[in-house]
Amino acid sequence: MGAWGYLPFENDDALDWLDELDGGGAEVVRQALSRAGDRYVEAPDGAVALAAAEVTSASQGNPLGELPENVTDWVTAHGAAITAEDVEMALEAVERVAGARSELAELWEDADEPKWRESLGDLMERLRTALR
Secondary structure, three states: OOOEOOOOOOEHHHHHHHHHHHOOOHHHHHHHHHOOOOOOEOHHHHHHHHHHHHHHHHHOOOOOOOOOHHHHHHHHHHHHHOOHHHHHHHHHHHHHHHOOOEHHHHHHHHHOOHHHHHHHHHHHHHHHHHHO
């Protein structure tokens, strides 16, 4: 049975990516953020990029309430390696996933679930706060 919810860690693609996160440092987060590049963003890539953006925000002291335990552990061990440039990259990734060239945005639009967009707005605001 698959997981599917509007928060960053409520889908199978993000949960699968957490296994990669456990095995690496900041470069794993950067690679995940880059999956929302300057092209059409497929849903799995978008979900992973959003999870990585959430890890980035948590690393800057702006987590989304309750995080999965392994994310909290990762932030404690590796979060200091996340830079302001990473935060900017995370913000750009979230904007791309929320944009017109994103399968995930299309799927959530079809589902008529405004909480997904609200959660992205919250994440972008927490990332912007980290840049101030």
